[in-house]
Amino acid sequence: MDNAILFSNIRRKKSYLCVGLDSSIEKIPKHLLDFDHPVFEFNKQIIDVTASYAVAYKPNLAFYECRGSAGWKELELTAKYIKTHYPDQFLIADAKRGDIGNTSEMYAKAFFETLNFDAITVAPYMGEDSVKPFLSFKGKYVVILALTSNPGAADFQYFRSCDDTLLFTEIIRKSKEWGTPDNIMYVVGATKASMLTIIRELIPDHFLLVPGIGAQGGSLEEVAVHGMNKQCGLLINASRSIIYAGNGLDFTEKAAEECRSLQQQMEKSLSKSHLL
Numbered sequence: 001m002d003n004a005i006l007f008s009n010i011r012r013k014k015s016y017l018c019v020g021l022d023s024s025i026e027k028i029p030k031h032l033l034d035f036d037h038p039v040f041e042f043n044k045q046i047i048d049v050t051a052s053y054a055v056a057y058k059p060n061l062a063f064y065e066c067r068g069s070a071g072w073k074e075l076e077l078t079a080k081y082i083k084t085h086y087p088d089q090f091l092i093a094d095a096k097r098g099d100i101g102n103t104s105e106m107y108a109k110a111f112f113e114t115l116n117f118d119a120i121t122v123a124p125y126m127g128e129d130s131v132k133p134f135l136s137f138k139g140k141y142v143v144i145l146a147l148t149s150n151p152g153a154a155d156f157q158y159f160r161s162c163d164d165t166l167l168f169t170e171i172i173r174k175s176k177e178w179g180t181p182d183n184i185m186y187v188v189g190a191t192k193a194s195m196l197t198i199i200r201e202l203i204p205d206h207f208l209l210v211p212g213i214g215a216q217g218g219s220l221e222e223v224a225v226h227g228m229n230k231q232c233g234l235l236i237n238a239s240r241s242i243i244y245a246g247n248g249l250d251f252t253e254k255a256a257e258e259c260r261s262l263q264q265q266m267e268k269s270l271s272k273s274h275l276l
Contacts, residue, residue, distance in 0.1 A: 149189025190218025
């Protein structure tokens with residue numbers, strides 16, 4: 001998948017929604033615990049009712065790895081289900097890997113070959129040789145952490161060098177040289193929407209994965225105003241506000257309602273930007 005295909009899906013669905021599958025076995029509806037793979041069953045039912053409103057899914061690896069082999073199996077089942085039944089969906093492994101040499105090569109094989117994800121989130125702290133192995137896979141994306149939505153982002157990401165350059169802008173400026181807009185995306189938190197103008201000056205053509213909408217309080221409208229480009233260029237992620245919108249037998253209906261609401265807001269912003 002490249003940017004043109006992703007943009008085509010965005011226009012067709014009038015949405016740039018990414019559903020985060022931060023699926024915790026402690027939080028899923030109790031009636032699903034009777035299934036052999038309860039988290040997969042939860043994911044499957046969420047996916048079935050949200051796929052018409054979303055263009056991407058993003059399982060957060062921590063929620064699967066914490067359960068050992070059982071969690072990893074449910075991740076495998078989830079990835080295979082999406083690829084088999086909804087092949088137009090862009091599938092992101094929220095793994096936040098960041099190591100060098102052969103280790104990165106093995107991580108890339110795990111997520112791009114074994115699990116067939118389209119993209120993986122990567123921490124760039126160790127530099128170019130920690131990211132390059134992921135970029136050798138044709139048709140796959142690296143999603144580089146640039147400016148995150150958590151309070152601790154202020155500890156390092158806003159550090160200013162002697163020439164007054166912000167660290168997160170230096171990360172973007174340097175890392176964009178390693179690939180192209182068709183194999184590099186960036187994570188930019190929705191709670192930092194005011195910084196999107198600066199970021200768009202540096203990377204006008206790259207897609208941005210934007211967490212922080214919904215439970216974290218980010219504004220979809222502000223992100224659209226400051227971050228949208230000629231191909232939309234945004235994947236806005238919502239996790240808890242969708243998948244935990246309900247916790248009873250009607251959990252799928254509640255999730256679909258939340259997705260529909262976000263999709264309708266996104267349709268308006270796309271129309272306002274003359275992208276439909």
